[in-house]
Amino acid sequence: MSKRSLDPKKVSESRTVMTELIMPNDTNPMGNLMGGYLMRWMDIVCAISAGKHTEAHVVTAAVDHISFQNPIKLGDVITLEASVTRAFNTSVEIYVEVFANDVKGQNARRCNHAYFTFVALDDKKRTPVQVPPVLPLSSEEQSLYEGAARRREMRLVLAGRIKPKEATETRKMFADLE
Numbered sequence: 001m002s003k004r005s006l007d008p009k010k011v012s013e014s015r016t017v018m019t020e021l022i023m024p025n026d027t028n029p030m031g032n033l034m035g036g037y038l039m040r041w042m043d044i045v046c047a048i049s050a051g052k053h054t055e056a057h058v059v060t061a062a063v064d065h066i067s068f069q070n071p072i073k074l075g076d077v078i079t080l081e082a083s084v085t086r087a088f089n090t091s092v093e094i095y096v097e098v099f100a101n102d103v104k105g106q107n108a109r110r111c112n113h114a115y116f117t118f119v120a121l122d123d124k125k126r127t128p129v130q131v132p133p134v135l136p137l138s139s140e141e142q143s144l145y146e147g148a149a150r151r152r153e154m155r156l157v158l159a160g161r162i163k164p165k166e167a168t169e170t171r172k173m174f175a176d177l178e
């Protein structure tokens, strides 16, 4: 069994792209992709990215900010792009964006995005294990990295795992706006 590396990793090292053609079985009676099927693919592409970054088995712990901005039609081609934004102790946040175009490559549009949180587990798939840090390089990667600390606090407050007064990054952001 090879040993996991906890050295910092670049975002590009675990970036994952997945492409799907929308078939009749994927759609609702209006001929649009079912939201639940899209969420399944989002979960899979994010899990693959999280697995690459952590070099571990991962489980989905939380999903945030999922919304459906543009319908995806039967016969469209979708591309899901997943990247790690930040690693914490045993969890990582993955950002996923979904783009669609028709089968001829026309009518390109951005349809959807979300943040997924995964927890890395040991080889027995039971106990959370430490994850390697993320090295954000581009300005977009740095912005996602900084925002991840606030998003984590918000989801832990909403899950009842920390108290609002412990959300120091978020409180600081609101204080800066006053």
Ligand SMILES: CC(C)(COP(=O)(O)OP(=O)(O)OC[C@H]1O[C@@H](n2cnc3c(N)ncnc32)[C@H](O)[C@@H]1OP(=O)(O)O)[C@@H](O)C(=O)NCCC(=O)NCCS
Pocket (backbone or CB within 6 Å): 059, 060, 061, 062, 088, 089, 090, 091, 092, 117, 119, 128, 155, 156, 159, 161
């Ligand atoms: C996710 C899970 C492993 C966490 O277990 P736990 O006993 O709460 O473990 P811990 O308290 O040590 O927390 C582990 C990490 O999970 C994070 N976490 C737990 N609940 C969370 C939530 N609701 N939102 C975001 N992160 C969460 C913690 O913040 C911690 O991350 P950190 O170490 O980076 O700070 C456990 O709840 C689980 O197995 N859930 C089911 C996962 C699953 O089946 N997913 C598929 C959904 S169908």
